[in-house]
Amino acid sequence: MSELRTTEALLYLDGLEKSFDGFKAINGLSFSMKAGELRAVIGPNGAGKTTMMDMITGKTRPDKGDALWDGRIDLTTQDEADTARLGIGRKFQKPTVFETHTVEDNLLMALKDERSVLATLFSRTSDAQRERIGELLALVRLEDRRGDLAANLSHGQKQWLEIGMLLAQDPQLLLVDEPAAGMTDEETMRTAELLKGIAGKHAVVVVEHDMAFVKALGCRVTVLHQGTVIAEGSIDHVSANERVIEVYLGR
């Protein structure tokens, strides 16, 4: 951790490498984002999109390279709880909510608040928190499921709940892995609107295979292939790129 800011970027990845049993999943990956930016990341299966998120959130340690948060903090030394406390929130590819808890409790646990054992032991839900939960429920359209167990939600609703939990954390950066999987077209478009709406206040990285969804986001697109960035720019720019067509779009 150095005192000097070396970059203006909120998130700065440079020359990351990661091998799994000799297989290079991430190979010289460089990526950077400003605060408040909305970014889509696309690429074929196994390109390393999820692994990139794993490295940002301290789940996987890179073999080589730098990962800097806010120009100051070395993300490669932080664990999952640390990165969450720094302000990085994450939605998983496979929706993971706490199934034996109610929808409300899922949001309550995600809500920005003290996370220590003692604090949670003596914590009481405040009216402000209940109100915030109400707002979030309205946002993800789960108002009438407040007291239901998360296990009883549909796949799409679980995705929504997880997005709601992400917003409850009020993170500076949201990493959203395939949010539209299992959603209807209408739900997909609403998700795109929602993410567009929160960008600006939060930085958002969205991984998605659904090109209509990516178009709807209308943001800068980064294309990953074999663990490295092969193109970056507007959706029209990258769609015209021959390499991108060859490895991804033109399949």
Added chain:
Amino acid sequence: MILRALDTRSAIFLGVLFILAVAVPFLNQAMTPGSAAHLPSFAVSLLGKYLCYALLAVALDLVWGYCGILSLGHGAFFALGGYAMGMHLMREIGDRGVYANPLLPDFMVFLNWKELPWFWHGFDMFWFAMIMVFLAPGALAFLFGWFAFRSRVTGVYLSIITQALTYALMLAFFRNEMGFGGNNGLTDFKDVLGFDLQSDATRCGLFVATVAALAFGFVLCRIITTSKAGKVLVAVRDAESRTRFLGYRVEGFKLFVFVVSAMLAGLAGALYTPQVGIINPSEFSPANSIEIVIWVALGGRGSLVGAAIGAVLVSLAKTLLTGWFPELWLFALGGLFVLATLFLPRGVLGAVEGIKLRRSRPAREPAPQPAE
């Protein structure tokens, strides 16, 4: 906080405990011996033993039922509490032992020891022993949990290490040189706080103390599990990695409940020793720890009341069966466990609930139960 912790079921449970605390001494003390209503003293101590087990089961349920830590070594914490109390009772014998040595317990004189080992000092004082009842198991749990949870040992691996822990302690306590009485353990106690352990009144007093300890442990666990920390515990149980990504330090939560649970187990052990009259290394045996898991599984994992009921029911069955067919007990226990796993995945209490639910809402399929 306390109000939130006390739902109807808890209130009923505490009510039953209260009735026991009044009725058992009454039936023992006020009824004439030999009459049908008289409760013999051995039964008072037997019931007290069951309730010690119930407290032990509640302690295990806190870590296993709510946090997913399957400890196969909880017998070790129980035994440590039992030994701490046993050491005090040994010192209380004073010069009334066979060898009439005012300082050394009989077994040390027998081994030709001249001095009291350093770790036996202080145990002549009741308050010191009571601190050790909590401190010894708590410290062991803290050390163990500190290393295990930080290095993220989970699941089967964790269970195996806890089993190894209690096995290692059993071997250690079997050794005479350890200074805990070797394979005979600690026994021949005379009195506690000046009250004769053989007297009926003392037995009743110990029974009431056990009821109070169980009520205390139960309410403490209820407060923990109904708090927001309790929700985090269940979250760790069901999706540990997700909980980390929300910013919770999972190892801290695990360590906390593990230590609390070990201390409650120690308390149960401390009450067990004077009522049974002996504490020996077999309490550390791996099979004992597995039996605790079976109580909780049968009673209903994730329900504190269920765990307590499971402990009492299985122990009662054990007393009866080992009386009639001693060789059959292990088979019966194994069979019960298999049956429960297959047919009562949520334990006896869960099954009762399921029946009630089906009666009240016949049309709908039973919904999965929320974690308490």
